[in-house]
Amino acid sequence: MDSMHLTREEKEEAIRWAEDSSWVEREDYYEDTDYMECVRDIIESPVFQSMDNYMQHGDTTCKAHCIKVSYMGYCICRKMGWEYAEVARAGLLHDLFLYDWHTHAKETGEHFHGYTHPKTALNNAVKYFNLTEKEKDMILRHMWPLTPIPPKSREGMVIIYSDKFCGLIETMARVKRWILFGFGKKSAA
Ligand SMILES: [Fe+2]
Ligand SMILES: [Fe+2]
Helix, strand or coil: CCCCCCCCCHHHHHHHHCCCCCHHHEEEEEEEEHHHHHHHHCCCCCHHHHHHCCCCCCCCEHHHHHHHHHHHHHHHHHHCCCHHHHHHHHHHHHCCCCCCCHHCCCCHHHCHHHHHHHHHHHHHHHHHHCCCCHHHHHHHHCCCCCCCCCCCCCHHHHHHHHHHHHHHHHHHHHCCCHHHHHHCCCCCC
């Protein structure tokens, strides 16, 4: 990642892009035919679409979050001349845990979602899709350094970077809306 230098304008644009889920709702990613060639089977599957039922960060659903992480990772890897198809696919599946983590602990007594959900996501992903070993590793290791073992590939580090970046911006976007418009809007914390 050392050689990936972004200008201030590019960083500001990346923040605006991650704050905004409207391009996901409009399904603008269909216009990127190279991207869709990598991910169409996953993105159009019922199990992937079901992530729209679960909130992830702020007002962003798991589905929208995973599309952002996938597309950001794909763009970074293309820019760097790295392998991008597996990043695009693993990005979509990295949070395929399929429950609402806001109520999960209360309902199940399982209090370690942050540590356990990569394994749950991987178990779900392999049930529905044929994955490469690298894709599996990227999903399983995406919470590093919270979980102790890092991914084996530089592309896995791109997923980690994209996930942390999007997660932070999605959470902050909600805080910003609270400050600007008040607390009336109902959504998950
Ligand atoms: Fe995650
Ligand atoms: Fe994530």
